[in-house]
Amino acid sequence: MLAISKLRSIAIKAVQQACIACVEIQSHLVNEETINKKDKSPVTVGDYTVQALVIESLLSSTQALGESEYSIVAEEDADTLAEQPDVQNKVLEYFNRYNASKPIDASRLSELLDKGKIKNPTTKRWWTLDPIDGTLGFLRRDQYAVALALMEDNKPILGILGCPSLPIASNTPNDKGCILIAQKGAGSFIRHIERDDEQPIHVSTQSDSSQAIFTESYVSRGFGHELNSKISKNLGVTRDPLRIDSQCKYAMVARGDSDIYLRLTELAYKECIWDHAAGHIIVEEAGGQVFDFQGKPLDYSVGRKLDNNIGIVCSNSNLYPALKESIKKSIDFKPHHYTFTLIFE
Ligand SMILES: Nc1ncnc2c1ncn2[C@@H]1O[C@H](COP(=O)(O)O)[C@@H](OP(=O)(O)O)[C@H]1O
Numbered sequence: 313m314l315a316i317s318k319l320r321s322i323a324i325k326a327v328q329q330a331c332i333a334c335v336e337i338q339s340h341l342v343n344e345e346t347i348n349k350k351d352k353s354p355v356t357v358g359d360y361t362v363q364a365l366v367i368e369s370l371l372s373s374t375q376a377l378g379e380s381e382y383s384i385v386a387e388e389d390a391d392t393l394a395e396q397p398d399v400q401n402k403v404l405e406y407f408n409r410y411n412a413s414k415p416i417d418a419s420r421l422s423e424l425l426d427k428g429k430i431k432n433p434t435t436k437r438w439w440t441l442d443p444i445d446g447t448l449g450f451l452r453r454d455q456y457a458v459a460l461a462l463m464e465d466n467k468p469i470l471g472i473l474g475c476p477s478l479p480i481a482s483n484t485p486n487d488k489g490c491i492l493i494a495q496k497g498a499g500s501f502i503r504h505i506e507r508d509d510e511q512p513i514h515v516s517t518q519s520d521s522s523q524a525i526f527t528e529s530y531v532s533r534g535f536g537h538e539l540n541s542k543i544s545k546n547l548g549v550t551r552d553p554l555r556i557d558s559q560c561k562y563a564m565v566a567r568g569d570s571d572i573y574l575r576l577t578e579l580a581y582k583e584c585i586w587d588h589a590a591g592h593i594i595v596e597e598a599g600g601q602v603f604d605f606q607g608k609p610l611d612y613s614v615g616r617k618l619d620n621n622i623g624i625v626c627s628n629s630n631l632y633p634a635l636k637e638s639i640k641k642s643i644d645f646k647p648h649h650y651t652f653t654l655i656f657e
């Protein structure tokens with residue numbers, strides 16, 4: 313099996329190339345290129361182009377080193393795209409512009425995209441990819457991320473988050489575009505999209521909950537914002553939350569710009585694995601905690617969704633115990649975890 317350090321470089325290269333493509337696609341984005349998936353969430357030329365580019369890059373880099381193919385679990389598939397020939401042509405055009413090897417046709421494009429369609433990985437190591445996480449942020453020209461994780465025995469061992477619109481540091485707001493990288497047991501790092509040097513990052517040491525900075529989704533879904541406000545009030549938080557799209561929220565916690573990220577929106581909603589695997593290991597390797605609302609570890613062993621978990625609780629280590637207590641005051645979990653009640657009064 314390939315050394316993890318080798319796969320780390322391969323994954324960074326794939327995400328870096330994808331980020332460069334995203335920036336250009338976003339700058340040319342027009343509304344007709346946005347189509348609606350069956351679940352009504354917008355998906356763009358960018359999502360498909362990036363999924364195909366990253367898959368092609370991972371396959372060719374690992375094959376060149378004689379490694380057999382790893383399973384890939386990715387967000388998009390070819391079916392919706394095939395219904396929109398104009399969009400498909402645009403995706404092919406962008407793909408062939410950014411992919412170094414020989415041009416591909418529509419059938420190879422579908423084949424590449426559908427490699428991400430599987431429900432259950434069949435290899436010990438497997439990739440999970442969200443080509444553009446925070447599509448709504450991408451469309452709004454706000455925050456989004458290319459999120460790639462390598463899993464081994466169903467746990468993340470590498471996480472790469474490409475954040476093309478996120479400033480490399482909070483005190484340089486105009487210097488945008490960074491990649492966050494974590495390797496199991498080796499820490500978390502940040503680098504500029506256009507530079508090779510990496511700096512280590514750490515979660516904050518904030519232990520005064522009144523000064524804690526929460527982050528949450530920009531988009532309001534279900535009871536998510538209301539619940540977070542209840543939990544932060546119980547914790548004595550005085551500051552307004554930062555609202556940011558995508559796994560850039562994990563990036564903010566990992567580098568200490570935020571202290572807590574909470575995510576629970578609807579009783580029936582199950583989180584997608586590609587929305588968390590990369591951010592999860594980046595926060596853990598930066599010294600933080602990532603569990604669900606019942607304190608359970610995230611379980612990536614049950615398919616494309618985190619079916620055994622309820623929401624996401626991500627925090628620096630100092631605030632985590634008090635945060636857990638505040639969650640207990642805000643949610644009444646019923647026996648066997650099948651139902652729970654929110655206590656909003
Ligand atoms: N009801 C819901 N509750 C929580 N997450 C949801 C949701 N509906 C969609 N999502 C997920 O939220 C992600 C964006 O999160 P955020 O709002 O924090 O940026 C979406 O990823 P994509 O943008 O990749 O589709 C999608 O997977």
Ligand SMILES: [Mg+2]
Binds near residue numbers: 442445587
């Ligand atoms: Mg996503």
